[in-house]
Every structure is written in C-alpha cells, then in structure tokens.
Amino acid sequence: MIVTMDINEYKNTDYIAHYTKGESCLQILNSMKLWLTPKSGTIDLYERILAMKRSVRIHSESEVGMESAYQANAIKASLEKARTYRCIRQTSFCKTAVLNKNDVSKKISIDGCCFMHPRMWEQYASNYEGVCLILSLSSLKKNNPSVNFNDIKYVGIDYLNQIVASDSVNVEECHTDVDFMTKVREDAINRSLFKALDYSDEREIRAYVVSDEKTKNCEMDIKNALKAIVLCIDFSKGHIPNSLQEQVAELAKSKGVEVLLMKVNGEVSFETLTEYETRIEQINAIVKKNAPVQKRVRLTRTLIFHFIALMSATCILLFSLLSKSDVNWSSTSDRDTSRFTEKTLLTNEWENPESM
Numbered sequence: 613m614i615v616t617m618d619i620n621e622y623k624n625t626d627y628i629a630h631y632t633k634g635e636s637c638l639q640i641l642n643s644m645k646l647w648l649t650p651k652s653g654t655i656d657l658y659e660r661i662l663a664m665k666r667s668v669r670i671h672s673e674s675e676v677g678m679e680s681a682y683q684a685n686a687i688k689a690s691l692e693k694a695r696t697y698r699c700i701r702q703t704s705f706c707k708t709a710v711l712n713k714n715d716v717s718k719k720i721s722i723d724g725c726c727f728m729h730p731r732m733w734e735q736y737a738s739n740y741e742g743v744c745l746i747l748s749l750s751s752l753k754k755n756n757p758s759v760n761f762n763d764i765k766y767v768g769i770d771y772l773n774q775i776v777a778s779d780s781v782n783v784e785e786c787h788t789d790v791d792f793m794t795k796v797r798e799d800a801i802n803r804s805l806f807k808a809l810d811y812s813d814e815r816e817i818r819a820y821v822v823s824d825e826k827t828k829n830c831e832m833d834i835k836n837a838l839k840a841i842v843l844c845i846d847f848s849k850g851h852i853p854n855s856l857q858e859q860v861a862e863l864a865k866s867k868g869v870e871v872l873l874m875k876v877n878g879e880v881s882f883e884t885l886t887e888y889e890t891r892i893e894q895i896n897a898i899v900k901k902n903a904p905v906q907k908r909v910r911l912t913r914t915l916i917f918h919f920i921a922l923m924s925a926t927c928i929l930l931f932s933l934l935s936k937s938d939v940n941w942s943s944t945s946d947r948d949t950s951r952f953t954e955k956t957l958l959t960n961e962w963e964n965p966e967s968m
Contacts, residue, residue, distance in 0.1 A: 631706070633736075696822060703819050
C-alpha cells in the first residue's frame with residue numbers, strides 16, 4: 613500500500629505559486645521561462661483602466677498660462693505617467709503565509725500554502741484541469757535582478773476609485789530635472805499595485821518591469837527556481853483527468869521537476885508522480901489478474917440474461933395458446949349445451965302430448 617507523501621516540505625514561506633493552463637505550462641517547461649505581459653490583459657477592471665490611459669489629468673491650484681514652462685512640463689509628465697502604465701509588463705504569484713498571526717510557532721497550515729487557492733485553480737488553472745507551478749522567490753530574484761517584486765496592497769472599492777480619480781500631475785511640482793520624471797514614473801507604478809479587498813485571499817506578489825510599448829512580452833528565467841508542479845487529479849476516478857496533464861507530467865519528469873498530484877476527496881492529500889505511477893501499475897496488475905474471472909462473470913451474466921429472456925418468451929407463448937384454447941372450448945361447450953336443451957324439450961313433448 614502506498615503511503616501519501618508528507619507535504620510539509622512545501623510549507624515554506626520562500627515558495628510562491630503561479631497558476632496557469634496546461635498548454636501554457638508546456639511552453640514554460642520547454643523554455644524554462646515565465647512571461648511578463650501587459651496590464652491590459654489582466655481580468656482586473658481597475659488595472660485595465662490604468663493600462664488604457666493615453667494621458668493623465670493635469671492639476672493646477674493657481675492660474676498658470678499655457679506658455680508657462682511648468683505647464684509644458686506638466687504635459688510631458690502627464691504623457692509619461694500614462695506611458696508608464698502601458699509599459700508595465702507583469703506576472704503574478706501567490707505567497708505561502710502563516711494565517712494564524714497569534715501562533716507563536718509560526719506554523720504554516722495547509723490553507724496557508726501557495727498552491728491551495730480554490731479561486732486560482734478555478735480562474736487561472738482551467739477549473740482544476742490546469743497546473744500550479746511552485747517556485748522559490750529567492751531563486752527568482754537571483755536569476756532576474758532587473759525584475760521588481762512587490763506585494764499587492766488590498767483596499768476597498770472607494771479607495772480604488774479615489775486612486776483612479778486623483779491620478780493627476782500637479783503643475784506646481786513640475787520641474788525640468790530628471791528626478792521629477794522619475795517620481796512621476798514611481799507614482800504610476802505604486803498606483804498599479806493596489807487591488808480590491810475581495811482579492812486579498814490571493815496573497816499576491818507581483819513581478820514586473822517597465823519596458824517599452826513595442827515590447828509585447830518580457831521573459832523571466834525560472835531555472836533552478838522551479839521546485840515542483842502540482843496537478844489536481846480526478847478524485848472520483850483516482851487518475852490524471854486528461855492527456856494534456858499527462859504530457860505536462862511527463863515533460864516535467866524529463867526536466868527533473870517534481871510532480872505533485874493533489875487529491876481532493878473530503879480531505880486534501882498529495883502523492884508524487886512515482887507513487888501515482890506505482891499505484892496505477894498495481895491497479896492494472898489486479899485488473900489483468902482478474903480479467904479471466906471477470907470475463908467468465910460477464911459470460912455467465914449474458915447466458916443468464918438470455919435464458920431469462922427465452923423463458924419469458926416461452927411463458928408468453930404458452931399463455932397465448934392457452935387463452936385461445938379456452939375460447940374454443942367455451943364456444944364448443946355452449947353449442948353442446950344448446951343442442952342438449954333442444955333435444956330434451958322435443959322428447960318431453962312427444963312423451964306428453966296432452967300438455968300441448
């Protein structure tokens with residue numbers, strides 16, 4: 613009997629998770645690269661609004677003419693801020709965290725693991741038929757020094773609306789120096805790191821770079837950072853649900869990446885790909901061993917079924933014949949009774965003429 617693996621090895625705060633579709637995972641494993649993509653492709657409405665901006669409102673607390681150098685710089689800053697939003701290339705991860713803040717032992721529960729997010733499995737991993745990649749955050753940072761990593765800040769909808777509504781450039785603060793434009797870009801980046809409070813259970817950490825508008829995607833090296841991939845197996849049947857996930861598992865195995873199979877059936881348990889393959893081999897061996905017996909059982913069932921069908925047909929036929937015989941016998945009996953009655957009457961009349 614196979615013992616379910618101990619998942620404690622992956623209860624590590626350095627581990628983060630990236631959820632994706634099976635097709636995307638195949639490309640990631642082949643290249644060992646993770647893509648950073650434009651904000652416009654996100655499902656978050658507020659992020660898309662920022663990504664679609666072509667300019668930012670210019671704010672002034674005093675009357676400043678258009679000929680003012682400050683006003684000209686404000687226009688440049690407005691365009692630069694909007695351009696920064698459009699040039700951000702990003703990808704997201706879920707963090708492993710200690711959920712019970714009062715626990716002095718800082719013990720990580722299974723719910724605190726980065727790969728245990730039902731919403732992420734549903735939305736980003738093809739409703740549990742995709743893949744979850746477990747990566748080391750420290751290794752990712754080492755591999756990609758030019759990539760920034762920041763925690764997402766979760767706020768209420770009212771505050772998000774204020775962020776978008778108050779997104780402007782103050783004319784009075786505009787200067788011609790480079791430092792001011794740097795501040796403009798930093799403000800744009802900081803505003804892009806807020807999300808609605810409803811997403812807080814994701815515990816998102818954002819990886820991003822500021823590229824140029826012509827660059828569609830940027831790459832991030834995940835060699836030595838990818839620690840394992842998680843597949844959710846069909847708990848009702850106990851096997852990997854589709855051929856795409858089987859391809860992912862085989863490719864990961866060939867790359868030396870650990871494959872964990874997550875089983876959800878009342879409680880969550882895990883097994884490695886090796887354990888899974890051994891279990892399936894044992895099941896197949898039992899099935900093969902019992903195949904002759906099963907074949908005889910199926911044959912016996914078939915013969916019994918045909919025998920019952922034949923007996924049923926025979927009974928129906930006999931019942932039909934008996935019914936016909938009863939009808940014929942009844943008709944003959946009625947005729948004989950009628951003849952007997954008529955003969956009796958004639959005899960009585962002959963023997964007793966006086967009665968006429």
